[in-house]
Amino acid sequence: MLIYSLKRIGLALLTLWIIITLTFVLMHSIPGNPFAQEGTMPDAIYENLQRYYNLDKPLLVQYGLYLQSLLQLDFGPSLKSSSISVNEYIKNGFPISLHLGTQALFIAITFGLIFGVVASLYRNRWPDYLSMILAIIGISVPNFILATFLINYFAVEWKLFPVATWKSWSHTILPSIALAMMPMAYIARLMRSSMLEVMNQDYILTAKSKGLANSTIIIKHAIRNAILPVVTVLGILIANLVTGSFIIENIFGIPGMGEMFVKSIFNRDYPVILGSTIFYSAILIFLILIVDLAYTWIDPRIKISEGKK
Amino acid sequence: MLSIFLVLAGCFSGEETSSEPATPTETEEPSGNEGTDDAVSETPAEGPKILRLNNNEEPGSLHPGTAQGTHDSWILEHSFEGLTKKTPEGEIIPGMATEWETSEDNLTWTFHLRDDIKWSNGDPVTAEDFEYAWKYALNPETASTYAYQLYYLEGGTEYNSAEEGADLQALEDAVGVKAIDEKTLEVKLAQPTPYFLDLTSFYTYYPINKKVQEENPEWYQEAATYVSNGPFKLTEWNHKESMKLVKNENYYEKDKINLDEVHFVIIDNENTAWQMYQSGDLDLVYPLPQDVQGQLLANNDPEFVKGPDLSTYYFNINNDVKPFNNPKIRKALAMAIDRQTIVEHVAQGGQTPAYSVVPPGIPDVTGDYQENTGALFEENVEEAKKLLEEGLSEEGMDALPNFTLTYNTSEGHKKIAEAIQEMWRKNLGVEMTLENVEFQVKLDREKAGDYTLSRAGWVGDYVDPMTFLDLWVTDGPYNDANWSNAEYDELVNVAKTSMDQAERMQAMHDAEKILMDEMPIIPVYFYTKPFTVKPHVTGIYTPINSYPQFIYADINQ
Amino acid sequence: MMNKEPKLTKEMFEPIQQQFHEAEKISRPSLSYWKDAWLRLKENKLAMLGLMIIIVLAILAIIGPYLNGYTFYEQDFTKKNLRPNAEHWFGTDSSGRDLFTRAWYGARISLFIGLMAALIDFTVGVIYGGISGARGGKIDNFMMRVAEILYAIPYLLVVILIMVVLEKIQRGIWPIIIAMTITGWIPMARLVRGQVLQLKEYEFVQAARAMGASTTWALKKHMIPNTMGPILVNVTLTVPTAIFTEATLSFLGLGIPAPQASWGTMANDALGSILIGNFYQLFIPAFLISLTMFAFNVFGDGLRDALDPRLRK
Secondary structure (H helix, E strand, O other): OHHHHHHHHHHHHHHHHHHHHHHHHHHHOOOOOOOOOOOOOOHHHHHHHHHHOOOOOOHHHHHHHHHHHHHOOOOOEOOOOOOOEHHHHHHHHHHHHHHHHHHHHHHHHHHHHHHHHHHHHOOOOHHHHHHHHHHHHHHHOOHHHHHHHHHHHHHHHOOOOOOOOOOOHHHHHHHHHHHHHHHHHHHHHHHHHHHHHHHOOHHHHHHHHHOOOHHHHHHHHHHHHHHHHHHHHHHHHHHHHHHHHHHHHHHHOOOOHHHHHHHHHHOOOHHHHHHHHHHHHHHHHHHHHHHHHHHHHHOOOOOOOOOOO | OHHHHHHHHHHHHOOOOOOOOOOOOOOOOOOOOOHHHOOOOOOOOOOOOEEEEEOOOOOOOOOOOOOOOHHHHHHHHHHOOOOEEEOOOOOEEEOOEEEEEEOOOOOEEEEEEOOOOEOOOOOEOOHHHHHHHHHHHHOHHHOOOOHHHHOOEOOHHHHHOOOOOOOHHHHHHOOOEEEEEOOEEEEEEOOOOOOHHHHOOOHHHOOOOHHHHHHOOOHHHOHHHOOOOOOEEEEEEEOOOEEEEEEOOOOOOHHHOOOOEEEEEOOOOHHHHHHHHHOOOOOEEOOOOHHHHHHHHHOOOOOEEEEEEEEEEEEEEOOOOOOOOOHHHHHHHHHOOOHHHHHHHHHOOOOEEOOOOOOOOOEOOOOEHHHHHOOOOOOOHHHHHHHHHHHHHHOOOOOOOOEEEEEEOOHHHHHHHHHHHHHHHHHHOOOEEEEEEOHHHHHHHHHHOOOOEEEEEEEOOOOOOHHHHHHHOOOOOOOOOOOOOHHHHHHHHHHHHOOOHHHHHHHHHHHHHHHHHHOOEEEEEEEEEEEEEOOOEEOOEOOOOOOOEOOOOEEOO | OOOOOOOOOHHHOOOOOOOHHHHHOOOOOOOOHHHHHHHHHHHOHHHHHHHHHHHHHHHHHHHHHHOOOOOOOOOOHHHOOOOOOOOOOOOEOOOOOEHHHHHHHHHHHHHHHHHHHHHHHHHHHHHHHHHHHHHOHHHHHHHHHHHHHHHHOOHHHHHHHHHHHHOOOOOOHHHHHHHHHHHHOHHHHHHHHHHHHHHHOOHHHHHHHHOOOOHHHHHHHHHHHHHHHHHHHHHHHHHHHHHHHHHHHHHOOOOOOOOOOOHHHHHHHHOHHHHHOOHHHHHHHHHHHHHHHHHHHHHHHHHHHHHOHHHOO
16 A cells, blocks of 8 residues: 555656646647737837746747756746736635535535435435436536526525625625536536446345345435545535636636636736646645546556556 | 515515515615514624625736736725826826826826825835835746736847846846835836826726835735735635725725725636526626626616726738738628627627727727717628628639638637627638637637637727727737738828827727728627626725726615 | 126136247346437437527537628727627627627537547447456456556646647647547446446346357347446536536636637637626527537436336336
């Protein structure tokens, strides 16, 4: 286990470095530069700005300078906003996005699992249909439409929640729901189909014939095995939560990382793009690592590093 | 009990738009009997007067020298003050300076500062603060985007365009601004500039507290270290989230300021901002979603204000791309647009169709400049068809090849582009492809000449037709159309340097005629500044080239 | 209750004369895997409903735009924002364009994008994941690492970057599809790989291998039928996810250029209209997306049930 873990960590670092390089190259190949203004500006000013941010140096030099500052954990200044450095952007934005994402994930997992299990146990009866209808709504309505409706009814009309911003806990509810709908629906469906498969397995039949109580069977055997595909997919869902949150953050005026991230792409704010990509990728890699290790723990039959015998 | 019910019923009836002037109970003056049951109003009748606004975007820089645009200037215009300022009617009046004189040759201006002016931290505002600020903005190492506004100063251009390795100190010393003493500022211009006084109220000309900046170059990045000299001071700044302005007790006219605090949120999404306004979380919304705008305008909603705006919406044509080098073809396109439909049904903000380039709101020798200009061309589909044919045959072509219109991503621009695309197809049988790109990309490509047609808008930096006409001089940095006309250049030059108002105005009118004759760009409409403001907020005025100003605003609950 | 036991006499029983191999014969008519699946599918009413809806949508996508004589691009501002009526069956949008025609024109684009993306993701994902899982060892390691690297760059960033880089060359449907599938196949690959890894250890596979079958043959004959379940569920969700992503791209201004329409751009255009009470403009594309989702879901469910050999009756 230890050697395996060390190997994985080493690979993770290598991955990160490759991502840094790839993103750096990709970004500087996008047309457009961050300093354009309506009506453009005199060349002198343009050149001053380029010089100030090292944009006039050859690409390789910029790359080197950047790696250097990265080693000191300094992501550099933002090109668009002189008052905040990238580090500050991340420091301010990440906890907020994390909060939003975690809340949404919690809602998604809890309700997703419940709906999925219930649907599978009451297959083709009304709980199944109800759960699946909710699931379909969750998957089929794009989250920006959902968010707009949520605001329109729950906030403006019925005044149950505030419309936007991130000031108090009640401000976090609508956005979390909007963000959770799709992963929740996804989990529900996956769990349902997975449970159905598992319930048909021989060992479940064995357990039943042994006389085990239904609830024991469900919890101890069925769910534990059925959850595997969901766990695989969890990593991806979490990844999507954090990026997909851009739209939610934009609509609800939440100052998180998602919003700043896509904004920076449109602004060609290279340091912010690089900084947040790297930071975010690092987290993703970390998460995938955890999922992989969890995988082995749940199903000991999988020997991941073994090859053909 | 019944009154609670009525109030709640009132909330529900104040539906999607605030277009029910007779019934909204939450905005009426509480006349004692309803006040206590009002479960919906956000601010108590007693208590601090707080104005709630949306800044739309996180400020790029709240330093007057490195500010980048309206998401910076709105706050700057209320926290700082320059040598002069403007009345709600747009007149230039003394600001930090009480009086000024010009020399015979109009090249030297001397400003005398007021006695009782202080920074928000108690320091006195001195002429040195102005000299320091202007030189800082011109310093090439500052990399200020608006430094060009200071090019009117002697030595300004040279200092700012210094090459690497140049003697910066010498160049800085040569810039034409000097503090003669604490209260006297002497300014030397590179050439006579008739609208210079107007410029002194622009934010690049604001002062900086020299002592504060020398001690802490990053003073402007956080509220705790922020020092300004205007009606309000910045007390809180949660980056990307919110800002708070509080009345500046050290401001010399603080008795004229009614508001206690101003709270800014940062909501990028127009629809959300409108919904916040509807639910009472915001007191003023600008800009408005287009459809909402149209409805408010159509219903004559009392909360809707159609403010003036000194800007023009137009299409750039790359005159270097065949066959758009031919003026007839360009004119044909211009004449085949139904501007009234666009203004009424697409933009929906009460704008006016533009048959010239310089928008209304600039005083001429007598009357309004744009009114005096009148319509320099007419919409006429038949004429347009003819011109198109003629132009094409002159260029040796049978038909106009498919070309691309580039616009920056936005719902509004998209709808306008679509409408015009359809108009040209219907009226001229011309095929056009639409392409939307990010704002930065569009500007880059315009500068590089990598486009055929592009959508553009220009806001006047100061109140004089020159701020528009200056755009299209040969090789001008803003001449994305790549158009060149010697006579035009001549006339513009006359208007720039002459101090005779009548002569200048005539020259500019003549220049504009040439511009519309050749049509290197196609004007579409003159902007307005439509916004909504809650009835309990009074005293908001809209200068022609900035956001609604709330310096003298008041809240009457 | 009377316990009527029939009297069993020796004469009632006759030994069945059989050859050895006959006893081994499977006494049911032999159906190929796919034929069996199709029969089972047909019985599933809900799944067939889904299939029907998909077919109807496809047909309408093809002929819909021609049904009422309006084009999808003609604007008539005197008729803007009309509710559905006799002339404009779905009403008009804020430029006076007929929504019925635009909805079906948009159907073409949205469905095409969805199906293409799902197809590409499925193909690449299954092949990649299948090989990786079946091979195991160093090859599996390497392949998964490469996938990981690609996947660790946030999806939206990849999509936007690709869109922006491609925007110089071409705009339209294909850049969107390419941008979405460049890393979109990875979840499928991981899923397949996971399933394959799991199944590799199952008894019947080990049995097959013990009998001398090669891994590829085992893959084809045994693994695929058994992994089809979750894979198909995943595919049926890819189609609407792709339509979704396209809608997101529209929100960001990177969608299909005007005046063309997809359900995504129609939904995005209509966002502002609900502020003034025109819900129908948003409802129509949203409903169509949901309907498509529903149809693909139940059909996919049915497919999964039909293709699972363990559910064979």
